[in-house]
Structures are given as C-alpha cells and as structure tokens.
Amino acid sequence: MSTEAVSGTTGTLLVVDDDPDMQRLLALWLRAAGHTVRTVSSAAEALTQVCIARPELVITDLRMEGMDGMALVSRLLGDAPSLPVVMLSGAAAIPDALAATRLGASAFLTKPPTREALLAEVARQLERSQSGGSRQGSFGAGFVHRSSVIAALLEEAALLAKGDISIMISGATGTGKEVLARAIHAGSPRGDKPFIGINCGAIPEQLLESELFGHEKGAFTGAATRHEGLFVAADGGTLFLDEIGDMPVSLQVKLLRVLQDLEVRPVGAVRGTPIDVRVISATHQDLEQLMLAGEFREDLYYRLNGVSLHIPALGERREDIAPLTGWFLARHAARTRTSLKRFDADALALLVSAPWPGNARQLANVVEQCATLAREDLIPLSLTQRALRGHAGQIQTLKEAREDFDRQYLVSVMRLANGNVATAARLAGRNRTEFYKLLEQHRIEAAQFRSDLGP
Amino acid sequence: MSAPHDAERTPILVEVERDLAELIPGFLANRANDVVSVRALVSRDDLQSVCRIGHSMKGSGGGYGFDTITRLGGEMEQAARAGDGTKVLALADELEDFLARVRPVFS
DSSP states (O other): OOOGGGGSOOOEEEEEOSOHHHHHHHHHHHHHTTOEEEEESSHHHHHHHHHHSOOSEEEEESSOSSSOHHHHHHHHHHHOTTOOEEEEEEGGGHHHHHHHHHHTOOEEEEESOOHHHHHHHHHHHHHHHHHTTSSSSSTTTTSOOOOHHHHHHHHHHHHHHHSOOOEEEEOOTTSOHHHHHHHHHHTSTTTTSOEEEEETTSSOHHHHHHHHHOBOTTSSTTOOSOBOOHHHHTTTSEEEEETGGGSOHHHHHHHHHHHHHTEEOOBTOSSOEEOOOEEEEEESSOHHHHHHTTSSOHHHHHHHOSEEEEOOOGGGOGGGHHHHHHHHHHHHHHHHTOOOOEEOHHHHHHHHHSOOTTHHHHHHHHHHHHHHHOSSSEEOHHHHHHHHHHTGGGOOOHHHHHHHHHHHHHHHHHHHTTTOHHHHHHHHTOOHHHHHHHHHHTTOOGGGGTSSOOO | OOSOOHHHHSOEEEEEOGGGTTTHHHHHHHHHHHHHHHHHHHHTTOHHHHHHHHHHHHHHHHHHTOHHHHHHHHHHHHHHHTTOHHHHHHHHHHHHHHHHHEEEEEO
C-alpha cells in the first residue's frame, strides 16, 4: 500500500456515495492515509452532516439517487464558498464533472479512482485550503467556535480580509464584533499596521470629533496641544468604529467627507492630511430603521457597508458555548497563574442551556466569576447557578452604568488633554480638585496619557 | 462439486492490496447478489435499474483491484441503456463465472 500520504496534510473528510462498496473503499484508503472520515449515502445526508460539523473537504460521487453531486456542490458552495469539493465521476460524465468544477467544485477524478490519484488530490486540496489561511488556519483563531455558522462567517471574513472593502459588522452586544474586526485586520495586508478601535457611542460629540479627526493647538478652548486624531494614528492600518449607529448626524457628514476624500482635516487645521485607512464599522442597531428615522445618513451607510457580516447571537449557536467556556477557563488560568478549572457536567449543561442575552461577553463574565470563586478545580452546579443569577439579563445597575460612562468619559478627556489634568478639568467643566478626585476614584493616572501622545 | 466445469478448475488470480483484505469478501458477495438482481430485473424488463447496477460496478471494481468487474459493469450499463436484455444476461453469466473463479492474492 502507499503510505507516503500519511506524513502529508491530513484532515476531516466527508465522503458522499450511494454505493456502500465504494464508500467503504474510499474510507479505508483515506483512513489509512491518516484522515478522519465520515461517510454518508446521499446528498441530503451530506448537507445535514456539514451543518452539524463542518468537514475540511467533501468527496462526492456525481451520479446519485435523489439529489445528485452537481446539486450538492451548488448547495454546499452557497453555504461554504471555500469548502473544497472533489467530484468523482465516470469517464462518460466528464463534461458534467467539468461543469461541476465551473460551479465551484475544486477537482474531479474519474471512476474508478486509483488510490494514489485520490490521496494526491485530497492532499493537494487540503494543503491549498489550509495554506490559503481561509479556513481552520490562523484566521480568526481568537474567535473560538464549533458551529458551522461561525465557521462559514470566518471563511467569508478571511476572504474579505484580503481585499480592502469596507465592512459593516452587525450583531447583538457581546457577540464578538471587535474580535472579528481584529481578526479581519490581522488577516489583511494591513495586519502589521495599527488597528485602532473607538466606541462612537461612549464619547460626547465634541470629543468624538477631536478623537477621530484630531485638532490643532488652540483650535478650541482647552486644546492646549495638537492632537493627531485616530484616522492619522491608524494610517496604513484599520480603524474600527464600534456602535456607529450612535454617531451624531453632524459627525456623520464629516466622516463621510473623510471617507470620500481619503483626507482628514483636524479641527482648526487649514490643510488636510491624506490618509490610507480601512474602515470596519459595527453596530447592534438596525441602521436601516435609523435611516428611515433620519438618524443615520444613507450615503454614509453605503460608504461603510461595502459588505456586511452578521454575527448570530450565542443562543442561536449553542454548540459554541462549551468550547468558549473552555477557552475562557484557560484564559483565566493563564492570567491568574492558577490551575485550570473546569465545570462539572451539570454545571456545563446549565451553561449550554442558559439564555445568554449578553452573549459571549456575558458568558466570559460568568465563567470568570465561577473560576475565581471555585475552591476546587471542579466548578459545581450551585456556584454556576449563583453566577448566572447574578448576571441575569445582563442589565447593569444605574450605578454601574454611570461608573462605566464616567470612566470612558474621563479617559477620553484625559487623552484629549494629553494627560494635563488642568486642561482636562477645564474641558469637563469641573475644578481641578474635584477632577483629581474623579480620576483617583477610577484609578486613572494622568501620566499614562502623557507619554504616547506628544504635541 | 460433483461435476465441476472447466471454468471452476481454472482460478483467476487477482492481486489485491493487503489492507483491503477485510473488505474483499463483502465486495464479492455483493457482486454475486448483483448477478441475482440483474437476472430478476431483466425478467421484469427493468433495464434502468440494471443500468445503475452496472454503473456502480464500473465505478468500484477497479478500486478494489478487479478491473474485470469494472469492464463488465461498463458493458452492462451500455447494454442496458441500449435495451439489450440478452446481452445483459450474457454479461451476468460472465460475471458469475468470474466470481466463481477469482482468487484474490494479497500483495
């Protein structure tokens, strides 16, 4: 037998053939070469299998009862554009097989296939898709998942990352919009340039304008020094505009102009600075509704939404809960340098069935809390129930929400004032003593804002 | 067998990959079933189903090392498509004969 493929690229494969003898033969060859193989007898079963657990490659017969291989290819590639499909067909059906490759199948082999030809083709397809970085590779490594819906999303994102089109990410709070934006940036040709994110909803209008576009010294009261702005800071890289739906309409006009002219003019500046920035924006709101209500500019929407990606809520992809939980536990252990904890079976079952209105972020908080409070390495159901109750509905108390806002506001003002507390206090309309108290309360140190942003 | 005919006395040796050894008896038994099915289908004039059986044999035979089965399957598919039941039956006889004489030699 040929064993050379054992040392080559291996993967998880799905074999689709309605002839059981053929199925057995292909499975034996592929397993002997080190691949993990599942077999099904119909295209319909194949579609179900792909939904349950996405394989890295599909090998399918062309002629099958019911849905044939051709229809399967078009269905598969609609859902997973870069999933390699190898088609097997009799010599008489070569024209059909060629049509299938035009449809998107990666390759075809004539039946009866030889072992060598099959293994070589499988290895070639796996290598191509894995080295393309589009699947299972490094892309989106931070986006822990098991669901095929996220696998498909990452696949699409990996392809989009290579280009320069502006991307709009939608999804509820805590679904991982920034994680995805970072993955796209990292997988893009701009990956070694800055990724700068800003939450457009957390900053008052004047500050947001200055943060984004920068300002000249003396441009307004309190602008004691020049501030270059995030567009300039992100030059060559990616600017992530989170909660874009919260951006005031007046700033939307300015943003649109920057995106159209590829030039940013800091507040108070006479001349513009050319910029080369890819913009990824995100929102949990329905921007089309906002447009209808006149709260979001249509022209800006189309400028930002070159292509849109939607991250489904965690409740719509429960198979991701267990792997995410494992990942958060590992992160907790690494951060706190403690032993790796795990949930007992009942506790994990509870996590998997919980509602998660706050999505992955809420799950992270619950896992973090359990891992911190657990005395043993095995986290029990009772502790998990308590943590879940504590995070019910993920609604912050008014006090927590105010504190969050204050913290973000103080950080913005301090950044704008380059760490000068007197200036920051003036901008915020507070006296210096009071302002110092606020900084202290939130453990914000002025020095942190001085070093990185000189005039 | 009390009166073996010549064919049974002349085994056909076919070299087969050793790691397929476990699958071979099942594969050959399924072909023997195909012979029975094909004859029944011809008697019912269901050549379309014969066509599918021939197509399957053609696709899998060579992979297992039995090029003869691939050839017979292909010819059976063609004959069935042409509506030639007599030819199909002759091919079924040929397949039955092959199955009776084939001796896999594992390499």
